[in-house]
Amino acid sequence: SSLRVVYAFAREMHPKTSEVFIQYGTAGFRTKANLLEHVVYRMGLLAVIRSRVKNGRTIGIMITASHNLEPDNGVKLIDPDGEMLEQSWEEIATRLANVSDNDLESTTEQIIKEVNADMALKASVFIGMDTRYTSPRLAAAAVHGVIALKGTPKEFGIVTTPILHYCVRCRNDNTYGTPTEEGYYEKIVGAFKNIREKLPVGGEYTTTLYVDGANGVGGKKLNIIKKSLGDELDLVLYNLGGNGGKLNLNCGADFVKVSQQAPVGVEHKPWQRVASLDGDGDRIVYYYLDDKEKMHLLDGDRIATLLASYITQLLSACGAQLRLGLVQTAYANGASTQYITQQLKVPVTCVKTGVKHLHHAAQAYDIGVYFEANGHGTVLYSENAKNTIKKIAEEGEVEQRKSAGLLLQYIEMTNETVGDALSDLFLVETALCARGQGARQWMQAYTDLPCRQLKVTVQDRNAISTTDAERVCTSPEGLQTRIEELVSGYSSGRAFVRPSGTEDVVRVYAEADTQQSADKLSAEVAQAVF
Numbered sequence: 001s002s003l004r005v006v007y008a009f010a011r012e013m014h015p016k017t018s019e020v021f022i023q024y025g026t027a028g029f030r031t032k033a034n035l036l037e038h039v040v041y042r043m044g045l046l047a048v049i050r051s052r053v054k055n056g057r058t059i060g061i062m063i064t065a066s067h068n069l070e071p072d073n074g075v076k077l078i079d080p081d082g083e084m085l086e087q088s089w090e091e092i093a094t095r096l097a098n099v100s101d102n103d104l105e106s107t108t109e110q111i112i113k114e115v116n117a118d119m120a121l122k123a124s125v126f127i128g129m130d131t132r133y134t135s136p137r138l139a140a141a142a143v144h145g146v147i148a149l150k151g152t153p154k155e156f157g158i159v160t161t162p163i164l165h166y167c168v169r170c171r172n173d174n175t176y177g178t179p180t181e182e183g184y185y186e187k188i189v190g191a192f193k194n195i196r197e198k199l200p201v202g203g204e205y206t207t208t209l210y211v212d213g214a215n216g217v218g219g220k221k222l223n224i225i226k227k228s229l230g231d232e233l234d235l236v237l238y239n240l241g242g243n244g245g246k247l248n249l250n251c252g253a254d255f256v257k258v259s260q261q262a263p264v265g266v267e268h269k270p271w272q273r274v275a276s277l278d279g280d281g282d283r284i285v286y287y288y289l290d291d292k293e294k295m296h297l298l299d300g301d302r303i304a305t306l307l308a309s310y311i312t313q314l315l316s317a318c319g320a321q322l323r324l325g326l327v328q329t330a331y332a333n334g335a336s337t338q339y340i341t342q343q344l345k346v347p348v349t350c351v352k353t354g355v356k357h358l359h360h361a362a363q364a365y366d367i368g369v370y371f372e373a374n375g376h377g378t379v380l381y382s383e384n385a386k387n388t389i390k391k392i393a394e395e396g397e398v399e400q401r402k403s404a405g406l407l408l409q410y411i412e413m414t415n416e417t418v419g420d421a422l423s424d425l426f427l428v429e430t431a432l433c434a435r436g437q438g439a440r441q442w443m444q445a446y447t448d449l450p451c452r453q454l455k456v457t458v459q460d461r462n463a464i465s466t467t468d469a470e471r472v473c474t475s476p477e478g479l480q481t482r483i484e485e486l487v488s489g490y491s492s493g494r495a496f497v498r499p500s501g502t503e504d505v506v507r508v509y510a511e512a513d514t515q516q517s518a519d520k521l522s523a524e525v526a527q528a529v530f
């Protein structure tokens with residue numbers, strides 16, 4: 001084949017050096033960085049094929065391992081609408097990543113046939129990376145892969161994962177915005193400033209926000225944004241990657257959520273709200289320390305309830321009849337689910353872990369708010385919802401027009417392609433400001449049930465299967481009965497186990513009426529798994 005030289009190049013430049021099987025999971029491929037070069041090269045090939053299957057529309061490749069520590073890295077593909085790679089292609093990606101160098105040529109040809117790609121079409125691939133020191137080398141491998149199949153790569157350098165998703169979407173749909181980092185700032189920050197002009201600061205809300213940047217890319221981008229913000233929001237940034245701060249090490253959204261501890265590297269002041277981002281800027285949680293230095297966490301569930309209730313308030317003020325719903329996973333705190341359904345009277349869907357599942361379920365509503373408890377989430381608006389709100393903004397009564405106008409800016413500020421820490425930060429700050437609330441008032445909506453998450457290392461994590469959005473365990477036999485027995489010994493007890501999609505571990509989750517009980521229940525369930 002005319003492509004023979006391509007595969008010879010691959011063997012030489014990006015050889016497969018490891019026999020370890022690697023799988024395209026919920027977060028793409030993720031493992032030790034030194035095992036990934038051939039995988040990323042091959043994803044360059046696959047992105048070109050995918051672009052051609054999509055008629056030449058742009059595909060994205062993001063190099064990141066998100067909240068993992070520095071030695072890891074990863075790669076994931078972004079589909080033309082800025083969404084995660086279509087599920088049926090995950091198996092194709094896995095196949096291509098694992099073939100030997102000798103079989104790379106025939107497997108690629110086979111995939112091209114299978115997916116019916118017209119290799120004469122143009123192909124466009126956007127490539128971004130996080131701040132890991134292994135990322136530039138991997139991004140170069142992706143570029144080589146794209147060029148090998150005569151696609152056109154465009155490198156975005158160091159960007160947050162959501163900025164790349166946004167750029168891919170814009171490149172394929174110019175009504176969404178300008179496909180550049182600057183275009184992203186103009187859209188999101190521009191909408192924030194427009195809203196703030198109309199919303200007076202009052203009540204308990206203060207404009208100072210501390211941020212834990214996880215020593216990753218999100219903080220760096222906020223540092224750029226900070227300069228364009230006036231007195232609407234005073235960002236005080238920590239963990240920007242200097243001063244020997246290590247990526248995600250004892251800091252960042254995942255550390256704060258899972259350990260329920262404040263991150264290192266942040267100077268705390270009692271009651272001051274802090275936003276903690278993850279390493280690639282797609283997750284955010286808030287917290288504050290009280291005057292006894294006890295931490296109070298405002299996680300993804302809490303953000304979801306704030307956004308859902310603020311949007312509901314705007315909807316009723318503009319008299320729009322739209323169906324708003326919320327999507328969670330089994331990790332959502334039971335107290336949040338109860339508050340949402342019983343107080344806010346908003347319907348809740350529970351789905352399997354993994355953003356793609358949440359995203360799809362959210363599309364079933366006119367307005368779908370989705371969040372994982374760990375702080376990954378966003379809001380989706382249907383065309384019908386957007387048109388309805390637009391119409392009210394143009395033709396409604398004075399007060400209705402005002403609220404609809406605000407809501408349109410709120411939509412503009414939302415990154416609808418994927419959960420986005422920066423966009424979410426502005427959504428939260430706007431909702432708090434509009435309600436005159438500080439973090440303490442926000443916290444008063446409901447009280448979280450104490451919970452604990454554990455990891456257990458087992459021989460074969462896939463021996464565990466689950467059903468009912470991962471809340472019930474179907475194998476190994478007897479495990480579910482045992483879990484139920486254990487749970488029945490606690491008041492407000494709930495527990496489940498599932499194999500992780502990103503690490504070789506089984507995750508255990510438990511909640512109960514006291515922290516001591518939640519800790520004990522999780523330990524007992526972990527024992528039952530082992």
Ligand code: NG1
Binds near residue numbers: 376501
């Ligand atoms: P796994 O490792 O499958 O639990 C974790 C998160 C997911 C999701 C992915 C992708 C938890 C319990 N799990 O998945 O929610 O964010 O990583 O990054 O937080």
Ligand code: ZN
Binds near residue numbers: 066067280282283
């Ligand atoms: Zn992330």
